[in-house]
Amino acid sequence: MIIATPIFACRPAGFLTERGAARHGFMRVQRRSERLTGTASELALRGAGLDDAVMTEFTNPGMPEYFGIRITSAEKDKLVGELDADQRHVNRGGHVHGGTLAAFGDDLGGTLAGLNVAAGFRTTTVESKINILRACLPGRLVGVSVPIHVGRRTIVLQTSIYRPDGKLAALMTQTQMVLPRDPAAQA
Known part of the structure; x- marks a missing residue:
């Protein structure tokens, strides 16, 4: 089960400003005992077991x-x-x-x-x-x-x-x- 809560600083430093992160809806997700970060869409897709190359294509903005x-x-x-x-x-x-x-x-x-x-x-x-x-x-x-x-x-x-x-x-x-x-x- 994935639980998502909005945060503002979930991307690597310098990638987006705090305002930009909020505007794009970036989320922090806790799945079981590991923490994942990214947009809600990225997190849902990563939960489906996609590898990094496919994730890059699937999360093309x-x-x-x-x-x-x-x-x-x-x-x-x-x-x-x-x-x-x-x-x-x-x-x-x-x-x-x-x-x-x-x-x-x-x-x-x-x-x-x-x-x-x-x-x-x-x-x-x-x-x-x-x-x-x-x-x-x-x-x-x-x-x-x-x-x-x-x-x-x-x-x-x-x-x-x-x-x-x-x-x-x-x-x-x-x-x-x-x-x-x-x-x-x-x-």
Whole structure:
């Protein structure tokens, strides 16, 4: 079981200011008797047993940081994440934009697929379909991704996205292709 509490000085000195660490939500986590540090997403992924090379790729700040996506629980058979949707994530009508829901679902599904490949491999999305079942107002969205099929060449996942009131807002199905981590190995 992972217990996380916010702190401000959890990165190596000089990496981020105290204000920057707070803004990005860095956490200190105590897992059993060992202490781990990093963002909540990093800690959840590290708890899934990823090696350092894969952790570096999985915690690339890019789009997940830009959108504010956090991984709260990560195992090979289930991944849970959160997104605090605000005015940056809404359409002209004031509801959470369908593209935000798709990006959130794709990030969770892709991350889960990466947890299910052997060392030396990675995945990329080759097909994605989302059914938006209900409109969402801004607030905390929760996504739950589970594998439907885990094969040597493809992984099929389903991600359910829940509104702040707990109702199912969207259902995404995606296929991830398994690729060698080293592009030269494909030739």
